[in-house]
Amino acid sequence: MEQMDSTVIATSLPMIATDLGESPIALKLALTSYLVSLAVFIPVSGWMADRFGSRTIFRAAIGVFVVGSVFCGLSSSLDSFVAARFLQGMGGAMMVPVGRMVILRSVSKAELVQALNYLTIPALIGPIIGPPLGGLITTYLNWRWIFFINVPISLLGIYLATRFIENLRVDRVPPLDWPGFLLSALGLSLTMLGLATIGRHLVSARVSSGCLALGVIALIAYYLHARRAEHPLLRLDLFRLQTFRVGVLGGSLFRAGIGALPFLLPLFLQLGFGLTPFQSGLLTCSAAAGSMCMKTISRKILRRFGFRTVLKFNVGFASASLVAIAFFTIHTPHAGIVLTLLFGGVFRSLQFTSLNALSYADVDHADVSQASSIASAVQQLSLGMGVTIGAFALQASSYVQGHTQLVAADFWPAFVLVGLLSLSSLRFILQLPDNAGHQISGKT
Template identity: 55%
Template sequence: MTIKPSRQMLVPLIIATTLFMENLDSTVLATALPTIAQALNTSPLHLNLAITSYLFSLAVFIPISGWLADRFGARLIFRLAIVIFMAGSVLCGLGQSLTGFVLARLFQGLGGAMMVPVGRLVLMRSVERHELVRAMAYLTFPALIGPVIGPPLGGFLVTYVSWHWIFWINIPIGLLGLVLATLFIEDVRDSTVRPFDFRGFCLTGLGFTGLIFGFEAIGRGLISQSIVNALLIGGAASLLLYVLHARRRLYPVIDLSLLQIGTFRAGVIGGFLFRCAVGATPFLLPMMLQLGFGLSAFTSGSLTFASAAGAMLMKLTAGRILRRFGFRQVLVANALISAAFILVNGLFRPETPGLLILTVLLIGGFFRSLQFTSINSLTVAEVPRDRLSQATSFSAIAQQLSLSFGVGIGALSLHLTLAARSGGQIRADSFLIPFLTVGLIAAFSALVYLRLPANAGSEVTGHAALGKAKQDG
């Protein structure tokens, strides 16, 4: 089903409302984390459970988002997801303890698990393939306003009002998304609804639970090492059983056969590595500025917004860059450039001029966003339309798992650094090793993209057509 051309670019703007809300929520939380930890009488390193639990909820429930959209209609599920996300936001704002706060984040993640993947599914079924990069830019440009205003807004609220309001501001945004979705989004669904893979859903849920929380607890002393080992072994075993199960299932909850598509495989694997690094940055950077440099939450947020501002600038040029150079050249070179900018964050010191920090974050945000646009477009560039539902769920799961692992890697690296060098006290130089670690992970993603053919995804970028036109001329 294809929406009329006059409305094709309206759909991504409406879906961007929910992306704006989710991105605003995550960036505001990252800035407010040290303050919330103090209010809940816990350590900021322990409160990263609030980030991990949300990402965990996304990873567990995203696999069923595509099936629910096909079974009950994308518009209904999209609107229901917004309502759940808003309800979870209210509960987060009412949290009085670490346990209650984490449980509220889990519930909020249930809404996010359906909201963004189903929105992207509607988008990909609503536009022609040659319009995909343009539609992705329309989708992500308004959504990037959230990360731009999120850090300074979050810093302002926790410094001068109350941290509870960083969640309650989602309510008017969510209501706007509900109204626009009801008025303008058509009820896009697959003509054939595949059977629900309940056994596969249970196996993946158990697997993600074990690996995410087991990895989160390594070396922290939160639970005994025997329980950590049991979580990791049990999670890995469950996912291995799922792989065996999926080979025998006609319609598995996560369709592993999609990895046979070269561009999809590169987008998922390379994107996983790159997002691990990027997922750690919003956790590490505000903590460095506030706890390492002694800045207020408002001042910290006034600096970190620059990354998102750079990302917005990139959206104006992404299509032309991909058309000129193609996916492979852009992804390889840009992975290395972005990795270098992530590493530079660890070299900041309290005496580093604020203007220099702003400049580095602005330019780094530009290249990072170019990488995200390229990865997102490459992942679905050659997926058949009748498999877009499964591909959207699969790639979304990989995205959320990578972000969760990134937060875990950043927190673990910081914990080990503190234990080895500063007796557990956070100092200005405690963040060099964590940023070096995640920067190297981002650089490794370039090796995945080197294997792509030169014309990979050319139907989406127009790169091959551009080259042929030059030869003909």
């Protein structure tokens, strides 16, 4: 449900912007606010699942998510829409750790890649259905219904969670690190808010710069706090593990580049090529189809070549698939667009699977909850950074070329930039030894 919601919205952003009387670029705040909310609340949601039980938190998360959905559908201005998306993100953040934590605590290292694939494949159904569904609703009904349809789906989700998810708890849960939570929440939210609003929209440049400065100060304060806290909210010492450091930090650069795609691509196809949201959605869902196909064979590829080799070469293919979008023109056959996005989805899926599994290769069982919280928070923050960077590049390109309205020629620098950003993760990947993650990949 969460994955489908995000892809539905990405396809419908241009129409939502028009109805709210805003620039399509301004709607980057709707994507960014959701991702910021995830980054803020994912760390504490892991503690809450340990303390109150996975089923209890999962059902509460669905409830918060659907309330946010209703408010999104009722929004009449950009600021109310952004606030409602932030509320949605609170629910999404509490949903994320439950499945992953249950999987990580239930399987051996050798089964981890396959188990994560089983967890991910159902989530990819949303990105396949989402774009054409969002386009269909937006084109032939009203964009507000893309949020209202979450109500019956959420009710079904609560019923299924009650019936099938065990209410797992941890017997001895340390007290919540309230100072750490407040510092990390302020740091992450203010930093992302500052980056997303610099230039224009909602607040002045002075306020944007102030948010960014205060956010950085709060993150530094959290780092100092975590070094002396007995039970910090996020245990930064886990970054001493090389595989965890490469998977999370190196992976964040790759995800930042990929994170701009759901924002840039629908705008490119609709504003640049004049496609309807429905037509755009039918094209973009091919990337998710490619991702799903790769999930079925990624374990065999990793067993044959190992993590370092796969990550080293595949990052080039995945980044090139982003840059290739820059060469689309209004005359590019739709079949060519579909094939490019399909193979791009294949390469990105393999990279994500490898990075996700590698992150937990050397993490002790007792530290899984902490590692999952850190990885999830950084992942979502990097996706938000990708949206911000992509929007900045698009704005700059349009300004330099002297366009008052977005046209197709404005987009190619943005796709090249995010492709190079993803490729920059190679610096971390090359630090890995040849046998990195061998206990997971099974390569001998």
